[in-house]
Amino acid sequence: MLGLYVHIPFCSSICNYCNFNRGLYDEALKTRYVQALRQEIAGAPAGLQADTIFFGGGTPSLLEPAEIASIVQSCRDRFNIAPGAEMTLETNPETVDRAKLERFRAAGVNRISFGVQSFVDEELKRLGRIHSADRARAAVREARAAGFDNVSLDLMMWLPGQSVATWLGNVDALVDAAPDHASLYLLELYPNAPLKDEMARGGWSLAPDDDAAEMYLRAMETLERAGLEQYEISNVARKGMASRHNLKYWMDGEWLAFGCGAHSTRGGVRWKNISGTQDYIQRVTSGVDPVTERRILSATDRLEEALFTGLRLSTGLDIEAVGARYGTDVWAQYGEALEPFLQERWLVRDGPRLRLTREGMLMANEVMAVFV
Numbered sequence: 001m002l003g004l005y006v007h008i009p010f011c012s013s014i015c016n017y018c019n020f021n022r023g024l025y026d027e028a029l030k031t032r033y034v035q036a037l038r039q040e041i042a043g044a045p046a047g048l049q050a051d052t053i054f055f056g057g058g059t060p061s062l063l064e065p066a067e068i069a070s071i072v073q074s075c076r077d078r079f080n081i082a083p084g085a086e087m088t089l090e091t092n093p094e095t096v097d098r099a100k101l102e103r104f105r106a107a108g109v110n111r112i113s114f115g116v117q118s119f120v121d122e123e124l125k126r127l128g129r130i131h132s133a134d135r136a137r138a139a140v141r142e143a144r145a146a147g148f149d150n151v152s153l154d155l156m157m158w159l160p161g162q163s164v165a166t167w168l169g170n171v172d173a174l175v176d177a178a179p180d181h182a183s184l185y186l187l188e189l190y191p192n193a194p195l196k197d198e199m200a201r202g203g204w205s206l207a208p209d210d211d212a213a214e215m216y217l218r219a220m221e222t223l224e225r226a227g228l229e230q231y232e233i234s235n236v237a238r239k240g241m242a243s244r245h246n247l248k249y250w251m252d253g254e255w256l257a258f259g260c261g262a263h264s265t266r267g268g269v270r271w272k273n274i275s276g277t278q279d280y281i282q283r284v285t286s287g288v289d290p291v292t293e294r295r296i297l298s299a300t301d302r303l304e305e306a307l308f309t310g311l312r313l314s315t316g317l318d319i320e321a322v323g324a325r326y327g328t329d330v331w332a333q334y335g336e337a338l339e340p341f342l343q344e345r346w347l348v349r350d351g352p353r354l355r356l357t358r359e360g361m362l363m364a365n366e367v368m369a370v371f372v
């Protein structure tokens with residue numbers, strides 16, 4: 001079944017490390033954007049089956065619950081949405097209270113993913129985030145009170161000025177908040193990120209690489225002890241609570257994406273909508289296709305992508321099944337290049353399955369370079 005992704009490009013303020021497709025919130029623009037989104041969805045092929053809807057951004061929780069409900073309805077009108085479909089809303093803690101969360105729930109959302117990033121106020125300030133750690137904790141409690149039984153938290157690791165000890169304090173705070181799912185991302189500084197200048201001015205440095213490795217390994221151990229099992233390089237979940245939508249990206253699935261800059265993959269074709277919010281609205285409302293790039297994926301592209309995304313999963317992937325799907329013998333093709341990683345115990349081969357060890361996950365880019 002398909003996943004549906006809906007991009008909401010508005011934020012209340014812009015974080016100093018952010019390289020996503022987003023801009024400042026503007027109410028009139030948002031209203032026009034929601035209309036354009038509904039129009040784009042209405043033009044999708046009819047009757048396809050989907051079992052996930054993911055509102056990502058940006059800050060989707062800046063939309064009114066009625067707007068989310070209207071987009072969900074557009075999806076229902078066009079697609080055959082499976083009973084019990086997962087519907088995720090990326091939410092910033094400062095944008096909600098219990099009443100708003102209840103209305104999101106009534107709109108059909110059944111999974112909330114909070115962008116917490118840190119439980120240390122000083123770290124949040126350094127990132128230009130506008131919520132506090134207490135607001136994040138309160139938002140999780142409000143989501144529970146509103147009836148959400150699937151709550152995910154995002155944390156960022158290896159922040160400027162962060163030590164192994166402060167990071168592990170964050171991990172303990174995450175465990176205390178008792179989410180069902182969590183994503184731990186390494187801060188990546190793109191070349192012109194304003195945070196780089198602020199780091200220079202503030203004298204904040206990044207901990208050494210060895211510390212970053214320790215942060216990762218110790219966090220995963222702590223989370224596992226707390227019942228949050230790692231299922232992907234950056235993701236942990238209680239049993240049965242893995243993100244069904246994101247699994248489509250890692251398990252060679254298919255998805256349709258709506259909104260500015262959104263990427264879709266279906267039937268061996270990948271396409272991308274125009275990035276600018278205004279340009280997107282202009283195109284959709286005047287009946288012009290918002291797609292600006294379209295690429296037919298070769299069998300080799302698809303095979304390589306299935307291999308390197310599948311290896312992100314803790315269970316790894318069945319190389320015989322993937323090989324059969326793409327008409328090749330994966331081991332004959334890549335075995336020699338992968339052998340050194342098996343020797344290092346970064347990779348393990350268990351019958352048809354190939355997976356990274358946790359140490360191997362730290363070196364994932366080197367291993368995956370074999371496939372690209």
Ligand code: SF4
Pocket residue numbers: 010011013014015018019020022057058059092115
């Ligand atoms: S809230 Fe998220 S999308 Fe918006 S600026 Fe900050 S990091 Fe970027």
